[in-house]
Amino acid sequence: MFSKSLVEMVKGRVREFKREPSAMFFVVLMPIIWMSxxxxxxxxxxxxxxSIALFSSDLKQESNNSLYQFLxxxxxxxxxxxxxxxxxxxxxxxxxxxxxxxxxxAKQVEYxxxxxxxxxxxxxxxxxxxxxxxxGRSEVVKSKDDTVIITGSRYIDFLIPGLLALTIxxxxxxGTGMTIVVNRRDNLLKQYLTTPMNPYEYxxxxxxxxxxxxxxxxxxxxxxxxxxxxxxxxxxxLDYILxxxxxxxxxxxxxxxxxxRSNNASAYNGKTNLIALPMMMLSGVWYSRAGFPNxxxxxxxxxxxxxxxxxxxxxxxxxxxxxxxxxxxxxxxxYLVVATIFAKRRFVWF
Amino acid sequence: xxxxxxxxxILVANKIAKSFGGFAAVSEVSLxxxxxxxxxxxxxxxxxxxxxxxxxxxxxxxxxxxxxIFGKEYRSSRKQILENVGVQLQETTxxxxxxxxxxxxxxxxxxxxxxxxxxxxxxxxxxxxxxxxIETLSGGLKQRVYLGCALIHNPKxxxxxxxxxxxxxxxxxxxxxxxxxxxxxxxSVLLTTHYMEEAAKLADRIAIIDQGRIIAEGxxxxxxxxxxxxxxxxxSFEGEPVKVNEIKIxxxxxxxxxxxxDIIENSLEIxxxxxxxxxxxxxxxxxxxxxxxxxxxMRPGTLEDVFIKLTGRSIINV
Numbered sequence: 001m002f003s004k005s006l007v008e009m010v011k012g013r014v015r016e017f018k019r020e021p022s023a024m025f026f027v028v029l030m031p032i033i034w035m036s037x038x039x040x041x042x043x044x045x046x047x048x049x050x051s052i053a054l055f056s057s058d059l060k061q062e063s064n065n066s067l068y069q070f071l072x073x074x075x076x077x078x079x080x081x082x083x084x085x086x087x088x089x090x091x092x093x094x095x096x097x098x099x100x101x102x103x104x105x106a107k108q109v110e111y112x113x114x115x116x117x118x119x120x121x122x123x124x125x126x127x128x129x130x131x132x133x134x135x136g137r138s139e140v141v142k143s144k145d146d147t148v149i150i151t152g153s154r155y156i157d158f159l160i161p162g163l164l165a166l167t168i169x170x171x172x173x174x175g176t177g178m179t180i181v182v183n184r185r186d187n188l189l190k191q192y193l194t195t196p197m198n199p200y201e202y203x204x205x206x207x208x209x210x211x212x213x214x215x216x217x218x219x220x221x222x223x224x225x226x227x228x229x230x231x232x233x234x235x236x237x238l239d240y241i242l243x244x245x246x247x248x249x250x251x252x253x254x255x256x257x258x259x260x261r262s263n264n265a266s267a268y269n270g271k272t273n274l275i276a277l278p279m280m281m282l283s284g285v286w287y288s289r290a291g292f293p294n295x296x297x298x299x300x301x302x303x304x305x306x307x308x309x310x311x312x313x314x315x316x317x318x319x320x321x322x323x324x325x326x327x328x329x330x331x332x333x334x335y336l337v338v339a340t341i342f343a344k345r346r347f348v349w350f
Numbered sequence: 351x352x353x354x355x356x357x358x359x360i361l362v363a364n365k366i367a368k369s370f371g372g373f374a375a376v377s378e379v380s381l382x383x384x385x386x387x388x389x390x391x392x393x394x395x396x397x398x399x400x401x402x403x404x405x406x407x408x409x410x411x412x413x414x415x416x417x418x419i420f421g422k423e424y425r426s427s428r429k430q431i432l433e434n435v436g437v438q439l440q441e442t443t444x445x446x447x448x449x450x451x452x453x454x455x456x457x458x459x460x461x462x463x464x465x466x467x468x469x470x471x472x473x474x475x476x477x478x479x480x481x482x483x484i485e486t487l488s489g490g491l492k493q494r495v496y497l498g499c500a501l502i503h504n505p506k507x508x509x510x511x512x513x514x515x516x517x518x519x520x521x522x523x524x525x526x527x528x529x530x531x532x533x534x535x536x537x538s539v540l541l542t543t544h545y546m547e548e549a550a551k552l553a554d555r556i557a558i559i560d561q562g563r564i565i566a567e568g569x570x571x572x573x574x575x576x577x578x579x580x581x582x583x584x585x586s587f588e589g590e591p592v593k594v595n596e597i598k599i600x601x602x603x604x605x606x607x608x609x610x611x612d613i614i615e616n617s618l619e620i621x622x623x624x625x626x627x628x629x630x631x632x633x634x635x636x637x638x639x640x641x642x643x644x645x646x647x648m649r650p651g652t653l654e655d656v657f658i659k660l661t662g663r664s665i666i667n668v
Contacts, residue, residue: 004459005459005460007459008455008456008459009456009459012445012448012452012456015447015448015452016445016447019447020447186442186443186444187439187440187441187442187443188442188443188444188445190409190439190442191437191439191442191499192460193408193409194407194408194409194432194435194437194439194509195432195437195457195460195461196428196429196432196433196460196461196462197459197460350409
């Protein structure tokens with residue numbers, strides 16, 4: 001099925017990957033490092049901790065002091081005591097989320113905080129709740145907590161499909177086009193045209209090479225996630241793999257398009273960074289896009305990394321079938337087709 | 351394959367021309383290469399050597415004229431032509447992470463009938479370096495590997511575009527040695543170079559190219575004979591400042607046989623068929639003019655002299 005020249009070039013692609021330590025680092029080690037750091041940082045059943053600045057004209061005064069002791073016992077509060085003039089810079093600098101001015105003798109408390117900052121508002125609520133309880137507020141409605149831990153709801157579960165999508169983007173986008181640009185700069189593409197080899201085999205070798213590297217990155221991320229973080233796949237592995245292949249093809253095509261004419265490696269790097277960075281930040285790899293304003297979210301939905309992240313996450317975390325991922329797959333296929341058509345039109349060998 | 355240069359042309363280029371955005375890089379170049387012949391395209395940088403080569407290699411389509419290689423044209427028989435042609439382009443960098451053997455294997459895979467890689471390695475004296483990565487090789491060795499890529503399929507015709515540019519003298523001689531052996535194996539070679547010595551040593555025939563045109567063509571000896579008469583006498587004079595131009599005019603007035611004289615850096619270079627018999631007459635004439643000789647040397651004419659005669663410029667400084 002494959003000509004010997006194609007086989008030899010695919011072997012070359014794998015060889016280039018294996019012998020380039022930085023490629024190995026970005027594709028295999030980088031996602032594992034991210035996973036380890038973020039997984040360790042945000043794993044376990046942790047409550048949020050709020051830093052507050054407490055200020056009182058007389059903390060030694062009995063009622064003030066006993067409230068202070070009461071607040072100190074709350075593991076969710078971290079209390080800093082300082083002079084009044086220090087407090088405002090602490091708030092502006094983010095060292096504390098709220099400043100509490102206390103005068104229990106007069107039964108009065110004053111909060112300084114930023115209502116636009118969710119952390120600040122939450123801290124104010126938490127402190128106020130404690131103070132009111134301390135002062136004797138009784139609950140009017142009886143409440144009862146019945147908690148369930150949902151599988152796949154940890155941050156690491158959210159992160160793993162995102163990291164896989166990100167790795168597919170970086171390795172396909174930077175890897176494919178960069179090699180072509182460098183080979184063009186080095187006159188190798190021109191050299192190929194002086195041989196009877198069908199030059200399209202060279203492009204095909206890049207695409208096949210990408211899929212082989214995808215196996216490596218896919219295995220590295222998923223095996224590490226399963227073994228170290230007990231990641232559990234809710235959907236079908238086959239669906240997950242098919243979406244990964246589609247994603248890899250999309251970004252390889254975009255990479256080839258970006259490197260279709262250039263022979264300048266730094267310019268190519270700049271161009272692909274420009275393409276990749278907004279997606280890395282906005283497509284929901286690291287955190288949910290739920291907080292974005294509507295107009296921005298709508299734009300982000302059509303960046304190619306977004307449907308890749310979303311569909312991988314839906315399969316892995318919600319067990320959604322690939323058949324129900326029509327909109328995501330449609331966006332990816334549009335990118336694949338458009339990038340391929342333009343890459344073919346624009347491509348120059350030298 | 352014949353052992354001697356045949357009269358049968360393996361490559362015929364007829365009035366080929368190529369322009370880039372209104373600039374005529376090559377204008378109506380015609381060139382033949384016969385079986386077993388090494389033809390050098392000699393000219394300064396920017397003369398149109400590489401553009402000519404790239405048209406002959408099938409990389410560029412000529413705007414005008416036509417090219418036949420083995421009696422075939424690229425348009426209809428590209429694959430058949432390329433299967434029998436080996437090309438070494440100027441300034442190509444091979445994959446630095448590949449070993450020598452892997453590099454040759456890659457190029458071997460492009461051809462239906464390639465030679466065994468080990469044989470090519472032996473032939474190029476590279477067997478010991480078979481497993482060395484390209485990035486670890488010296489410039490000369492890299493160039494030899496690259497030559498191996500062009501030879502891997504035992505082509506009948508080879509294009510070598512500036513094969514020794516940037517190499518040290520020893521490495522250059524090694525490459526020359528390889529080209530000599532190729533010639534002995536009845537390969538036809540088109541060599542482009544701006545090194546006179548290289549063209550003189552390797553080429554059976556030289557085509558001097560300048561500003562996109564071939565301005566002279568012939569064997570190195572015949573070109574030197576035709577344009578330099580054979581030998582060069584270089585003479586400089588005592589006294590400051592020396593008006594060489596006036597001296598030249600006076601000298602020619604007295605002796606018309608010294609009319610082929612050029613001023614080169616404050617000295618006079620006179621082309622003559624046989625310097626030995628001209629020098630006594632020259633010294634006499636200079637005496638009669640009341641001039642004093644500072645130095646007088648004689649040397650055989652070179653292709654550089656031919657180029658200067660033809661263009662009024664030095665090939666190196668263009």
